[in-house]
Amino acid sequence: MLFIVPIAVIAMIVKKISPLIALLAGTLLAAVFALIFQPDLVLAVSGMKEWSFEAGYKGIMNAITVKTTVNPISDNPKIVEELAGLFEGKGMESMLGTIWLIICAMVFGGVMDAIGALSRISKSLLNLFSSVFGLFFSTVASCIAINFTASDQYLALVVPGKMYEKAYREKGLAPENLSRTLEDSGTVTSVLIPWNTCGAYHSGTLGVSVLDYAIYAMFSWLSPIMTLIFAAFSIKIKQLVTKTPTLDTIGEE
Structure with missing residues (x-):
């Protein structure tokens, strides 16, 4: 019966229901099932006797918000020690550090944007190059620089x-080139920066330091490199299509 909860959450994900609604429904459903099928565990977590x-x-x-521990019952101390980690939860409290970092990063990024510092960085990089490859390089450098300085994807x-x-x-150049370059350099590299909102979220969720998983996130650091290689050799660089004037369009003008 307890498998109904994760199955229900997966079903809502498949149905593309809003994440907030799916998570809230899963949490409430889990709470109801815990009260029905695991009242002893709920009592143990509450810290009350009756x-x-x-x-x-x-x-x-307590199970939802703070750190909770349920001591497994066994005569074998080794089994108790091994199972202790499985019966320990940290709740929302464990994510507060990450949430504060994300809020601070968003506020800092907003201030940087409001005072024009981010635009200044982009303009400086844009003025350094005049070729098509230089334009792509400036875009990549700007995205990565803002990810570092503004801490927000x-x-x-x-x-x-x-x-x-x-x-x-x-x-x-067609706007698709700019869109692709922004994705390849702005979106995917944000997870490689520890103080960026994405890096902080991934690190907090996975429980792994950004510096530890960064080397394995090959897609994230290879994407901007491949973008520059494609730009250097003019591979898949879409040109801007201009409409040829016709008698009808001339007449309309």
Whole structure:
């Protein structure tokens, strides 16, 4: 019966239901099933001696929010030690450090954008090069630089996107080139920076330091390199298509 909870959550994911609704429904469903099928564990987590409404409520809230531990019962001390980690949960409290870091990064990035510092960085890089390859290189460098300085993936996409849109058009390059370059350098590299919102989230969720998993995230650090290689050899570089004037369009003008 307990497998109904994860199956229900997976079904909501498949149905593409909003993540907040799916997670909330999964949490509430798990709480109900715990009260029905595992009341002894709920009582143990609550820290109270007798079952009551207060004990049930406290047990569920403790399991969701704070660190909880249930001591496994066994005559073998080795088994107890090995199972102790499986019966330990940290709740939402364990994510607070990551949440504070993400909030600080977003505020810092917003301030950097508001004072024009991010635009200044992009403009400086844009003025360094005049060739098509230089334009791609400037875009990649801007995205990575803003990921480092603003600590937010969203700003690393929006700011260079606005700054380089005209430059790509003047070079006769289709907007798809800019979009792809932003994705290859702004989106995927954010997880490689420990103080970036994405890096902090991944590290907190996986329980692995960014520096430890970065070397294995080959897609993240290979994407900007491949983008520059493609730009250097003009591979898959889409040109801007201009409509040829016709008698109908001339007449309309």
